[in-house]
Amino acid sequence: MKSLNSIVMSGKEVLPLIEGGKGIAVSSGESSGAWAAAGGVATFSGVNADSYDENGQIIPQVYHGRTRRERHDELVAYGIQGGIAQAQIAHEISNGQGAIHMNVLWEMGGAERILHGVLEGARGLIDGITCGAGMPYRVAQIAADYQIHYYPIISSARAFRALWKRAYHKFADWLGGVVYEDPWLAGGHNGLSNSEDAMVPEDPYPRVASLRTLMNEMGLHNVPIIMAGGVWHIQDWEHWLDNPEIGPITFQFGTRPLLTKESPISDAWKKKLLTLKKGDVFLNKFSPTGFWSSAVRNEFLEELKGRSDRQVAFVTSPIGEHSEAFSFGARKREIYLTPADKANAEKWVAQGYTSGLKTPDSTMIFVEPEKMAEIRKDQVDCMGCLSQCSFSNWAEGETGNTGRKADPRSFCIQKTLQDVIHSENVDNNLMFAGHGAYRFATDPFYADGFVPTVKELIDRIMTGK
Structure with missing residues (x-):
């Protein structure tokens, strides 16, 4: 396999391996700090992140407001407190290695207030913002205000064109990369448009090549694309490396970091991942966001x-x-x-x-x-x-x-x-995962229920597997 070369992202030389941000508390300061410590680009979830009391115990997010508006303000306060706490943990564990990003969903409640609150309270600890779930026009302005890089998550060149024309061209210096998230293979919420058939997956190569052509037209030749969704073995993507049609490329892993020792998910969830078969993760339209999403059939x-x-x-x-x-x-x-x-x-x-x-x-x-x-x-x-x-x-x-x-x-x-x-209740709750999660059961790396550390996982990925 071609060698994976380091790349500069968010002003730091890092491995071209990005940890996916994932949802509520699933990518924590502990897991992302370990990813950064191994030299990669870590991403903790800034979506209603956990915070802790003086004894280190998670503070339950209980709401006391009588109205929705009052409870919403409580949610924003929890989000800011938790985001700062996770940034501090990730920074400490990283020991100055790698880069640390925060992931937010543009359609989450209080997104802008939470972003400002966390970035203000954790100045110097966060190197970049990844943001998807909607059209995050204003994330560029926010990132520039705090002098950190931003990484929009999109699923088509058309979406990026709209973002660029409306806002991003004004803040090109802080555009750290563009995350192409495959809408048919990624876990969590997916960016399928009304013109795309959820049941007919498209090859990501021509879609990413089209994105690169557009970025080149905009003068963004050296801005990396982050391929997300469906990435398991780098050797499967070898034809993307050193390919002028694709340009600078890095790879994001959302599902594989779930099954690590540092991952905060329950043992029941980890055991469930090891039993999944092809087709057990499927696209559905039940989410209250209105987006399609991919989750484990349960x-x-x-x-x-x-x-x-x-x-x-x-x-x-x-x-x-x-x-x-x-x-x-x-x-x-x-x-x-x-x-x-x-x-x-x-x-x-x-x-x-x-x-x-x-x-x-x-x-x-x-x-x-x-x-x-x-x-x-x-x-x-x-x-x-x-x-x-x-x-x-x-x-x-x-x-x-x-x-x-x-x-x-x-x-x-x-x-x-x-x-x-x-909790340990994985059967009666929504459990997001990418469509490649069935590979845990067949990948020899996880034989006999082996659960690696984040460092062991990154070392494995660097071999192409």
């Missing part, structure tokens, strides 16, 4: 699928094929269904799915009473963890809502991501 996702499957279109007065009256709930409210849908609804009620919940699309889903109570409570407890949320109808704007009905087909993403990282 009871949590199967329950969400069941909700959507038990769904009928309804009207409030008989019209056309919707001729059959159907009563539901304690008040026996009457709606009208097609004959076939009425038969299905009666079947679901007989199976115990006796509670009907209306969606914003003039449909109704059927759930068990306990699930309805859980959904209602989660919607009421919303703390505004997203800039706008389809599940609770929260939005950061002045009105405080999206203007649409809350959608019971989705879920509280803050609740489940906090629970999956802070």
